[in-house]
Amino acid sequence: MSRAVPLLAAMLALWSPGAAGQERRIPAGELKSGIAFASPEVRAMQADDFSNPGMLWVEKGARLWSTPAGGAGRSCADCHGDARSSMKGAATRYPAIDRASGELLNLEGRIRQCRSERQGAAAPRHESEELLALTAYIAHQSRGMPIEVDVDGAARPHFEAGRELYYRRIGQVNLACANCHEQNWGRTLLSETISQGHPNAYPIYRIEWQTLGSIERRLRGCLSAVRAVILPYGAPEYRDLELFLAWRAKGLPVESPGVRR
């Protein structure tokens, strides 16, 4: 027993993220966007703004931005003006704590909140054309800018919850996110090269989906892959995890709309 305890402590120290330290397992200098692991064909699709299918949604989002919505007949532009300046950098700071409600919101959540609380319109459904288009348009305004989420203050408990989730083994396959994306990134799993699992390109045009999709959709895909219970859209676990993922990716430039396989 006396020998097991220090051994156990050593194992836990190696495994646990550490209470005080905010050291990222993948240091800033080694961060790689998912596009670095993609085939030349996928890279070419993302690089060409004209033929990147995600841009179809960005254009749609631009139209929706100026279209009045809800009881007051206000468009996003009526409050926020030209998105190209007002939304510049916005996506780099999400998920973030909403000062009014204290809730952790991601970009989709903020859009839904604006629609329902400030425009008097129905909050667009998850994965709806409207929500995807607006999210893509807004995220696109931050393209090239580094992610810089804040995990202090009121965001702290969400960050901790997200981190705990990231390292927790789940599902019938009993895998944690870290097992693939931290311990084995760069290695091949069947025919795919495992990426570091960063959220910097969302929403993405995923060839497998044949359409644009949100980070929540992608996380659900992972849950399905490890045969875990797939939490419903909007579950707080997704947002906590998204916050942790964003912290993990701090410094990586936004690529939205990304193209992935």
Added chain:
Amino acid sequence: MSARIRVVPAPAKRGEVVEVSILIQHDMETGYRRDDEGRVIPRDCINLLTCRYNGVEVFRADLSSGISANPYLQFYTVAVASGELEFSWIDDLSVQGAARAGIAVSE
């Protein structure tokens, strides 16, 4: 249906070969997929696409489920005069789509 058209180079010199590209938002549903409840999602693909340059057909395509979702097509045409490229298409549910782009041709 959203669509984007690109003409390169713009403007073009008369007689120059220009590259025309179109990207259309369309699921090109194959008819082999099932929804969450196991029901087959019916086939719906753009089956015919035409491009007219100042009213004259310069490109036509018969498409099928073998063309990817959000179809991308790139072809070439000789810049004969300034004017308009008009694309029109129809899918298996008889929904029609159209998109236009100007073409600028200098002497």
Added chain:
Amino acid sequence: MNQPGRRRFVAGLAGAIALVSRAARAQTDQLDPMVWVFTRGVPVQKGRVKLELPLLADNGNSVPLTVTVDSPMSATDYVKSIHLFSEKNPVRDMARFYLGPRGGRAKVVTRVRLAGTQTVTAIAALSDGSFWWDSAHVQVTLSACMDES
């Protein structure tokens, strides 16, 4: 060799083997109903057409394809149409592109769906009544139409 490099080497090797065996079977292509419908028995010659597809496609839902035909595209000598057909897709007739003397260049770029590893063939019909073909073999990891998500 790094991981992506090794994959491409293996894919290239498999593709080369497939291409050689495909060429050997070229004689029988005339009887393929996909070919017959287009050519009505007129012999199809290898050449002038270049069909480009990646050796390896991660996902068969979207595979970039370029088909080029060596043709002056003049008023009297041009490509009338290009027919793309698949070996394994549930719908083998993938697309037909109709060009003409105003085309300028006989080149079409698109993205196709491939239901599994297979050979794709392009046949061009020229204004003089001749037919020319080329084919390309693609290793497809995740099949369109078959693998659902």
